Amino acid sequence: MKIQDYFKFLSIILSSIFYINVGIKHFTEPQWFLQIMPPYLPFHLELVYISGLFEILLGIFILFNFTRYHACMGLILLLVLVFPANIYLAQTNGKAMDISPVIAWGRLPFQLVFIGIAYLQRDFVFIFNKKYDIGLSSFWNDKYINEKTKWDIGGATPILTNYLKNKKTEIGKVCVLGCGNGHDVIELSRYNNEVYAVDFSKRAMQNLENKLSDSNVKVQLIIEDIFNLDQNYSNSFDMVFEYTCYCAINPNQRKRYFDLVHKILRKDGILFGIFIPFDKKTNDGPPFKVNLNEIKSYTKNKFEVIENYISKLSIPQRRNRERVIIFKKKG
Numbered sequence: 001m002k003i004q005d006y007f008k009f010l011s012i013i014l015s016s017i018f019y020i021n022v023g024i025k026h027f028t029e030p031q032w033f034l035q036i037m038p039p040y041l042p043f044h045l046e047l048v049y050i051s052g053l054f055e056i057l058l059g060i061f062i063l064f065n066f067t068r069y070h071a072c073m074g075l076i077l078l079l080v081l082v083f084p085a086n087i088y089l090a091q092t093n094g095k096a097m098d099i100s101p102v103i104a105w106g107r108l109p110f111q112l113v114f115i116g117i118a119y120l121q122r123d124f125v126f127i128f129n130k131k132y133d134i135g136l137s138s139f140w141n142d143k144y145i146n147e148k149t150k151w152d153i154g155g156a157t158p159i160l161t162n163y164l165k166n167k168k169t170e171i172g173k174v175c176v177l178g179c180g181n182g183h184d185v186i187e188l189s190r191y192n193n194e195v196y197a198v199d200f201s202k203r204a205m206q207n208l209e210n211k212l213s214d215s216n217v218k219v220q221l222i223i224e225d226i227f228n229l230d231q232n233y234s235n236s237f238d239m240v241f242e243y244t245c246y247c248a249i250n251p252n253q254r255k256r257y258f259d260l261v262h263k264i265l266r267k268d269g270i271l272f273g274i275f276i277p278f279d280k281k282t283n284d285g286p287p288f289k290v291n292l293n294e295i296k297s298y299t300k301n302k303f304e305v306i307e308n309y310i311s312k313l314s315i316p317q318r319r320n321r322e323r324v325i326i327f328k329k330k331g
């Protein structure tokens with residue numbers, strides 16, 4: 001994990017402790033909260049208990065990758081719902097709690113800060129356990145060995161096949177990142193392209209090699225971490241093909257991913273990306289959810305977008321969940 005991830009993690013731990021602590025206080029010292037219940041609301045004690053219970057639950061759920069997104073959205077809603085209590089305290093100039101008017105009014109903007117923090121935290125993802133570290137080849141290799149490869153659609157994506165059919169000329173030198181069993185690699189090579197297939201799973205590459213021995217296409221197999229490619233392949237490729245590699249790497253490596261692609265592409269080279277999943281709400285993965293704004297922010301200085309559309313050619317299970325974005329290298 002990088003240093004900023006430790007700060008993000010610390011912020012989650014502190015928030016969790018804070019919300020659980022305040023939530024428990026709702027039960028142990030309800031009178032403290034009853035003082036600031038706006039008189040126009042009914043069921044004061046019940047509302048204090050309910051809001052306390054939610055603070056405890058959301059404070060717990062914020063701790064886990066797979067519940068963090070919804071916990072943060074829940075906290076934002078809760079902070080909005082309890083805001084009237086803060087406003088009431090300010091309207092009494094602090095008398096409701098026997099505090100100074102400055103503190104009573106000064107507390108109000110902090111509620112927005114808490115909302116902002118929860119909004120930022122909703123996308124945090126942490127991976128600690130080395131055994132489950134998706135940045136390690138062993139994590140992926142085990143999946144191929146145990147045939148737990150749900151992402152493998154058993155053939156080239158029809159989106160690529162259609163693109164290649166309609167393209168009148170060869171593309172040239174193409175790099176397929178995180179190629180897995182390599183169905184798209186074989187498809188690209190059928191159209192006379194010089195294909196470099198990259199994956200750090202030895203088993204996946206072995207599977208691809210076996211398939212290639214039955215066909216007469218020529219492919220370069222590179223068993224390597226994609227993030228090492230810039231050492232030997234700067235300005236090398238006419239096209240980089242992306243399909244389900246971007247959602248497989250740790251999301252905190254995504255900017256690095258685009259920097260890498262920029263580096264290995266030749267001048268005016270193309271990144272042909274099929275990005276998925278756009279519909280996922282939770283932060284768990286792989287596959288990690290994909291977000292268009294995030295992609296735009298990482299690519300705007302390095303790439304020009306040539307095409308950006310939801311393809312009608314996706315296989316049924318992926319319909320409307322994947323987006324084709326074709327970029328041209330800038331500079």
Ligand SMILES: C[S@@+](CC[C@H](N)C(=O)[O-])C[C@H]1O[C@@H](n2cnc3c(N)ncnc32)[C@H](O)[C@@H]1O
Nearest residue numbers: 140151178179180199200201225226243244248
């Ligand atoms: C979800 S699979 C997709 C495989 C293939 N693109 C497909 O559509 O079937 C992700 C692949 O990326 C590979 N991978 C993940 N991180 C990688 C890295 N840092 N370097 C090389 N390969 C990586 C994994 O080994 C795995 O084969």
